[in-house]
Amino acid sequence: MNKTNYWIWHFGDFEIFHTMQVQLRREEQGYHRPPFWKIHTPYASVKFRKQINSSGGYMICHINGSGHIAVDSIRHCENTHIELTPGEHTVEVLVSNYGGIPAVFIESDVCPSNESWTCNHFAGEFEPVSYNEYFDSVYKNPEIFSFEYKRMYPLGKENYNDGILYDFGKEIFGFLNISGVDENQEIKVFYGESREEALDTDYSYISDRISGEKDYQLRQRAFRYVYLKGLPIKAQISADFEYLPLCNKGSFKCNNPLFNKLYDVAKETFHLNCREAYLDGIKRDRWIWSGDAYQSARINRYLFADKEIDQRTLIGLIGRMPIEQHINTIIDYSLLWIIMLYEHYITYGDKDFLKRIFSMADELLNFCETRINNDGFIEGIGDDWTFIDWTKMDKCGAVCAEQMLLIQTYTAMAYFSRELGVGNSDELYYKSEELKAKVNKYYWNEEKGAFIDSYTSGKNNITRHANIFAIMYDIATEEQVERILENVLLNDSVEKITTPYFEGYELDVLAKLGVFSKVEDMLRSYWGGMLELGAQTIWEEFDPTMQGIRHYAMYGGKYEKSLCHAWGATPIYLFGRYYIGAYPTSPGYETFTVKPNIGGLAEFCGTAPINDAIVTVEWNEKHLSVIATKAGGTLVWKNNNYSLVPNKTLVIEL
C-alpha cells in the first residue's frame, strides 16, 4: 500500500473546528462563557474529487461523517473494497458531517487520499484539499487534536480545613484523575493557578462537584493546585498533562542568571499556550485573540519556528467569509491579523498558504475600508472596539495607533499583491504613503514632538502606543524617531505601559533603537518582579505596587487574572531578534541577516531558528562566533558584512 495517505478535508475546516471547540469551552464559576464574537463552523458537507488514469488497482474509502464514494458516478458504500479497472476514472466522495469535520481517508494503491485531491463545499470552485501529516492513519480522527499526554502526580499534599490541597509543582493544562473514591460521596474540586485560589473555595475560578462514580477523569483545565473535599484516605490523584509536542529550536544563555531564568519561564509560559492555536492564557480566556496571537507569532519565530500553529491561528481567526465584524470585534486586531500574515510569510515563505488565504485578507481589508471616515482614517462604528491596550488613551474619533496599523496593513497587502501578481500593488502602496502623509498632518504634534492619540478631541494627549507603532513599522522619520525617543519613550511623565502585551512592543522598539539598558532594566524590574514573587509562568498583567493576592485579581474578579499568559513571553523574541540578531531579508529566510548585540551582557550563547534551519551565535569577551545551518546569511558586524557559509563557523576575534 502506498503510504502517502492522509485524512483530507476542505481548507479551513480543521482549524475552524478546533478553534470553535477551544473557544466554546471557556467556563468560569460554574457557567459557560462563549466569545462575544461570531463563531465560525466547518462546512456541513464537502465533495472530494480526483481524476485518475491508472493501470488498475483498488480503493477503500473511510468517511468521517456519512456519505459515499462514486467511481465514474457508480456509487459505493464506505469501507468496502472497490476494484478500479485500468484507464481514466473520476472518483468523488460525498461527505456530510454536521457537528464535526467532513473528512476522507482512502487506502489505495493508485489514488490514496493526499494533497492531489480537490474538493468544494457543494458550491464554489474545486480547490486542493487540506491535510496534516499527523493524521496519516484511519485511526487518527482529525477531530481529535494531535496532543500528547503525560501522567503527572502531585508533588505535595497538605491537609487544610476539611479538605486536601494537592500541588503538582508547576502549572499544567490537563485532566485531573481521581480514583478509589466512594460513589455516594459528593466530591468538591477547586482548581487554582495559585495556592490561594485553590483554597478560596468561594472564589476559585473553576470548580467541580461530582458524585456517582468511583473513578473520575474530569474535564481539561489549567491548574497547579487542586483542593479537594470529600475524599476518602485511599483516594488517588493524578493528572494527565495535555500538551503539543514542539521542538525548542531557539535558546539563550547569558551571564545574567535572572535573564536565563526569565527565558525558561517565558518558554514554559509560551509552550503551555501553544495548542490548537495561540491561546491568550490557559486558564482564561482560553480564547484566540488576534493581537495576542500576533505577539505569539513573533515569539514562536524565535523559539519553535512552528509554521503550522501560525497558520492554524490565522485560519481559525478569520473563519469563513463573508466578514461581518472585526476579528474579535477589535479594529486593531483585524489590522494585526494582516500584519501577522505578512510577518508569517516573510518568516516561512509559504507561498501556497499565502495564495490560499490572500482573498480572505483582501476581504478583511475591504471590510476595514467600510470604516474609513471622511478624513480618510479608520474609525470604529457600531460595536467596533478600539482596544490598542488596557490603558488610558484619548479614544475620541479616529485613533492614531489604528492609523499606524492601517499604514502597515496597506504595505503588507501591497507586498502580497506584488508577490502573488494579483490586485493592484501600486495602488496599495500609494494608499499606505497617502495615509502616512495624512497621519503626519493630523496627528504629529510638532510642539510636543510626538504623535497624539486623537485630533478630534482637541486634547493633544500623548500615549506611548501610536509612537511605538510609528517606530516599529518604520513610519516615523529619523528625526521623528529621535524626538519620540526623547519625548515619549524615555520620558517618565508619559504614562507607563502596564501590560506585558504592549510592553513587548515597547521593548521591541527600544531594542531596535539600541537602548538596551532600558530593555534590560525593564526585564529586571517588570518580568523579574514577577519571578521574585515566585511566578513560574508570566502573568497577564503585573503592577509592582500591588501586594499579596491582589496580584491575582483582574476584571473585578479575585482570581480572574491569568497567571500563564502568552503575551508575557516576549523576552524570547527580544533575545532572538536583537541579541542573537537574526531576521529574514527575503521570504522564508532565503536570505537573512545576523546582527548580534551584546547589550549590557558580558557574554551569551544562543540559537535562533531561521525558518527550518538554525543560526547559533556565541559572544564572549574573546570572540563572536556565528554558524548557520543554511545558506543565505550575512553577518553584520560594526558596519561590515560577512557572508555566512552554511555549517561553517565564522569567528571574529574581539
Next chain:
Amino acid sequence: MNKTNYWIWHFGDFEIFHTMQVQLRREEQGYHRPPFWKIHTPYASVKFRKQINSSGGYMICHINGSGHIAVDSIRHCENTHIELTPGEHTVEVLVSNYGGIPAVFIESDVCPSNESWTCNHFAGEFEPVSYNEYFDSVYKNPEIFSFEYKRMYPLGKENYNDGILYDFGKEIFGFLNISGVDENQEIKVFYGESREEALDTDYSYISDRISGEKDYQLRQRAFRYVYLKGLPIKAQISADFEYLPLCNKGSFKCNNPLFNKLYDVAKETFHLNCREAYLDGIKRDRWIWSGDAYQSARINRYLFADKEIDQRTLIGLIGRMPIEQHINTIIDYSLLWIIMLYEHYITYGDKDFLKRIFSMADELLNFCETRINNDGFIEGIGDDWTFIDWTKMDKCGAVCAEQMLLIQTYTAMAYFSRELGVGNSDELYYKSEELKAKVNKYYWNEEKGAFIDSYTSGKNNITRHANIFAIMYDIATEEQVERILENVLLNDSVEKITTPYFEGYELDVLAKLGVFSKVEDMLRSYWGGMLELGAQTIWEEFDPTMQGIRHYAMYGGKYEKSLCHAWGATPIYLFGRYYIGAYPTSPGYETFTVKPNIGGLAEFCGTAPINDAIVTVEWNEKHLSVIATKAGGTLVWKNNNYSLVPNKTLVIEL
C-alpha cells in the same frame, strides 16, 4: 407563572436545522447520499437580549446548548433561581450549541422567553427572536420536531422463500419495531413501497442488517411492506408511524367516484410529504426542492392552509446568506422560490414574515441577475441547472421558460417592494415589462403561434412549458393565449407532459381557460391510470404504456421511483382553485373571490380554506350555495358579483 413562554431562537435556526437533518438523512442501498448543493447550518452561538422595567420578580433560565445568563452584566448559571430587583434591567443570555439549535427557555413572572426578546449571532443587528407555539415547555426540545406517532401493526403476513413479508396496508413513514428476536441471529430487513420491491432483496432501495439485540427500533423510513429474514416465530413486528398533525380544511365530494377517490389519494400522498418542510417524496429523495415545494404550497393552500410549513420550507431552502448558488442549483427553482413567497404572501398576508425574509429574496434576485446575458435574459453559467421538467426541450442558450419565471419574479419583487415600502418598486415593474417585451421579440414565433424554447439554436422548437407559464402568469396577450391553446395545449403533436409536476401546471392553465373537459380527461386517464394499478398514493412519474414492475423503475434503478410523491397531489389544488373557485384578491384573503365551475360534473360539494377561514360551496342541479366564515368575499356568478355575508349562506337557484 406567566404561561406565555416558549423556546426562543435566532430567525432561521430552527428551519435550517431541521432542513439539514432531513436532507442529510437520505440513504439508498446502504450508503448515505447528501444533496449536491450546499448545506446551511444554524448559528453556533447566539446572544439573546431583553430590556425590562418591572416591579421585581424572578427568572430561571434554561439553555439548549451551553452558556449563561447575565442580568445587568452580572453572570448567573442556567437553571438557577434569579431574583430581579424592581427597576430597569438588561437581561442577556449567551448560548453556544454547535450541532444543534442555540435556544433559550425562561420561566419568569416578568420576562418569560417569548416574541418580545431580541437576538443576534454575535454579529449584526439585534432582531426579534423566533419561536413556535408548540415548544411551550422546557421539556419540548426544539431539536425534536413536533411530530405525532401512531403505533401500527401489519395487516398482512406471508411466508415467502425463507423470510416473512409484512404488509402494513398503506404506505407510512416511520420506525419499524422488531421485538422478541435472538440476539445472535442476524436479521435482514428489506423495505418496499411495493410488494415487489420488498421481496426483491438484491434491489430493494432500503435495507438493514441487524444483530446483537433482542429488540430493535430501526431508523425511520418510508414503506408499506417489509420483508424480514432471520426472524424467529415469536418475533413481534410493529411500526411507529411518524406524521405531522395537520387539519384538513379543504374537502371535495362530487358525483364522480373516481375523482372522489383521487382526491383522497392525493390528500394521503400530500399529507405524508408534509413534514419538517415539503418533501418531494417520502422514500426518495426526502429532499426539499424549491419547484416541488412551490407546487406543494399551492396544494396546501386548498387543503391544510398551513402557513407554517410554507414558511419553514422557504427559510430552509434559502438558508444563510451569502447566496453562492441557485436554490437546489436550479435556475427555475431560484425563481420559483420568489414566486412561491409571492403567492404565500397573497394567501396568508403575513407581513412580518415578508419583512424578515425580503432581504434574502432581494439577495436571491441579485444573484440571479449575475446570470443575465448580453441580450438581457437569464442563462445558466457553470454548474447552474436549467431543469424546467424531465422533458426533451431545446435548452440551447437562454431558455424561454426561465424568462417567463423571471418576468413573474420581477412582478413579485415589485409587489413586495411596494407593500414594504423598500427598494425601487417602479424599477422592478419596469424590468418585468421590459423583459416581457424582449421575450415577445426573441421567443414568440408568429408563424407557429407559440413561444419557442430557444432563440439561439435556430431550431424554433416548441414545448408546452414556456407557453404554460406564459398563461399561468398572465404574460401572454389574449390573442397569444388563444393561439397557444390551439397550437400547443390542444395540439397532440406537441410532446406531452410526463411528470405530474408539470402536468399540474398544464391543468392549472387549462382550468383557467375553462377547458375542463381536458382537465377531467387527464384526471381520469393519467391520475386514474395509477389508481387502476392499485396506487394508494400518487407516483413521481407515470407512463401508461409501461407494464408491471417497470412502473417502479426510474433514474436507472429498478425501484428508484418514488411511489408517494407530493407533486402528484395537484388535483386538490384544481378542485379548490377552479371548481370551488376560491382565491384571494388581496393579501391574506382580506378580500377574495369565489367563482365556482361545475366543469363536466353534475354536482359537487366542497370547502376551501380562505387563509384562516373557510368557504363552502355546494352545487347541484337545483342550486348553488356558498357560505364563507369570514368577510370580504364576493361570489362571481355569470358575470354578476354577489357580496358574501360572513356565516350566511347565499343560495342561487339554478
